[in-house]
Amino acid sequence: MDKELIRNIAEKEIAIGVDVPYSREVDYITFSRVLKDDRVVASYKMYWLLAILDEVQEGNIEIEFRKLITRMIAYAWYPISKFRLYFGAWDNLGKVVNYISDTYNLKPNINKSELIDFIYNSNDKELNKMIKNLTYNVPHKFLSPFYDGIAKEPSLKTVMMLSKEHKRWIYEIYRNSDEENCIRIREGWDDYLKYNYKIIQGWVYYKLVCFLQKRNPNVPGIAMKLEAPLNRNLxxxxxxxxxxxxxxxxxxxxxxxxxxxxxxxxxxxxxxxxxxxxxxxxxxxxxxxxxxxxxxxxxxxxxxxxxxxxxxxxxxxxxxxxxxxxxxxxxxxxxxxxxxxxxxxxxxxxxxxxxxxxxxxxxxxxxxxxxxxxxxxxxxxxxxxxxx
Incomplete structure (x- = not known):
């Protein structure tokens, strides 16, 4: 096969300066800016996106804030409870993880699915307050590249209204029949996220490693401290x-x-x-x-x-x-x-x-x-x- 042809194809697959896959169906260029360094002061957006990827992979496009926040906590569980990685002054995931760990004496290597079920179904008032507090920022601020030039530091309510109008955004924010805040993945974006799951997941993990390495400069092997290790036996x-x-x-x-x-x-x-x-x-x-x-x-x-x-x-x-x-x-x-x-x-x-x-x-x-x-x-x- 012509190597020049292969090279040309390779260059088109990932646009120069854009770290996510090309698409004619969705605004992938704006999407590529959601994790730009100047927009990331906490781990929330990265874990929020990982949570969305998991839900979409399971076939869900209408997702409660609570379910996504629960997944975020589950993702942050191991690096915080096992290795005590520092997430920065602006990040409150550590407080939630430490509260659950101290209150319920759960092990660092608890099965992820069990942890998600435990958190999601919890009636603990203090824990539920912490979960609710996490919903005040990330769901609408994640969309900031999409509303640049439209609104400056808008409230959740404003972004909720804007997200209904702008069909090119990755998701709409709405309240369901149970009066729970949710997101609805837009048509086209569900296929994009599902089709490019592994690529986008790898991109998010890399950004997360860079984020944590800056805040834990003396900690080696950050990449291997993000999840409970599988036995890397080849x-x-x-x-x-x-x-x-x-x-x-x-x-x-x-x-x-x-x-x-x-x-x-x-x-x-x-x-x-x-x-x-x-x-x-x-x-x-x-x-x-x-x-x-x-x-x-x-x-x-x-x-x-x-x-x-x-x-x-x-x-x-x-x-x-x-x-x-x-x-x-x-x-x-x-x-x-x-x-x-x-x-x-x-x-x-x-x-x-x-x-x-x-x-x-x-x-x-x-x-x-x-x-x-x-x-x-x-x-x-x-x-x-x-x-x-």
């Missing part, structure tokens, strides 16, 4: 890739060398690299893993290799992996590919689709994430190639 993924290497006789994407005992001895054992760095994507999903040699993985570190130089080889490698996990009915990995390929049924896609269609969908899914990582400062370097 044994399953390594076994899958080992089987693929044996069946397909694939070579190392980065060096061009075959996976032989001689090369393992010289360049290190088999190692799983994250093509887009783990410190950006914060997951170990198959579609972003590349089998390589340990020493090569260490050299690559948290850098990005040039997308246009590697996308064809990476896609071929990933197609082999995709076919393998489908044929072997690896359900968790199948779901991971379904997400990045944006198909309703990955098994049916494998049966009915072609490599060309896989390549297109894989590129459409990974290119925006790669470009956001590059835009956010991850260094793009030349690759490592040993075999002539």
């Amino acid at each position: 044994t399953t993924q390594t076994k899958i890739w080992t089987s693929i290497i044996e069946r397909k006789n694939i070579i190392d994407l980065y060096t061009g060398l075959p996976f032989t005992q001689e090369n393992y001895k010289e360049h290190g054992n088999l190692s799983m690299d994250h093509f887009i760095p783990w410190s950006f994507v914060l997951h170990d999903q198959m579609w972003n893993l590349v089998p390589t040699f340990k020493n090569i993985n260490s050299k690559k570190s948290d850098n990005l290799f040039k997308y246009e130089d590697y996308i064809e080889g990476l896609a071929k490698l990933q197609y082999d992996a995709f076919c393998f996990v489908v044929d072997e009915n690896k359900k968790e990995e199948i779901e991971e590919y379904r997400g990045i390929l944006r198909v309703p049924d990955a098994v049916a896609f494998k049966a009915e689709g072609s490599y060309e269609e896989f390549f297109k969908r894989y590129k459409d899914g990974t290119c925006p994430i790669y470009n956001i990582a590059a835009n956010q400062g991850f260094k793009v370097v030349n690759g490592i190639y040993i075999r002539s």
Whole structure:
């Protein structure tokens, strides 16, 4: 495939200076400004957006303030209760988390769904007062890029009225039949958020890491302190890739060398690299893993290799992996590919689709994430190639 064509497509996927995916249907440029540094003095907007993403992913477009605030508290629970991260003088999420933790003696690693249910259904008057206080700022101030030039520091009531008039805004604020304040995701925005869930989620997490690092300058590994850690054991993924290497006789994407005992001895054992760095994507999903040699993985570190130089080889490698996990009915990995390929049924896609269609969908899914990582400062370097 023409590398210049790939480069042109990559540049269009994420507009210059814009950290969110392009869309003809919604005002993505204004949306990209909701988390600009000069607009963020607390963690609220980032956790608010993560909460919205989760609700939309579950098929909800009419959402109570209380449900979103509950999700915000659940997101902030682990970094505050476990690591005591400082969220800044303007941020009151810590007060809520500490109150719940001290009052009910809940563990830092409590199941997130259980925590959400506990908070949402609580009759604790003090807790409910804290939740209500959090609704006075973030729901309408999140929309500030959309009402710039229309109103200056408007009240919730004013923004509620404006949100009914301006159909291009991401959501409308209204009161439901139970007199509860809610948001209603606008038509087009629900599809945009659902379709680009992983990309936008990654963008928000990166912004959150930057926000917290500034306020906790001496705390290492902020990215790994945001959620209760899953066991980052890559044994399953390594076994899958080992089987693929044996069946397909694939070579190392980065060096061009075959996976032989001689090369393992010289360049290190088999190692799983994250093509887009783990410190950006914060997951170990198959579609972003590349089998390589340990020493090569260490050299690559948290850098990005040039997308246009590697996308064809990476896609071929990933197609082999995709076919393998489908044929072997690896359900968790199948779901991971379904997400990045944006198909309703990955098994049916494998049966009915072609490599060309896989390549297109894989590129459409990974290119925006790669470009956001590059835009956010991850260094793009030349690759490592040993075999002539």
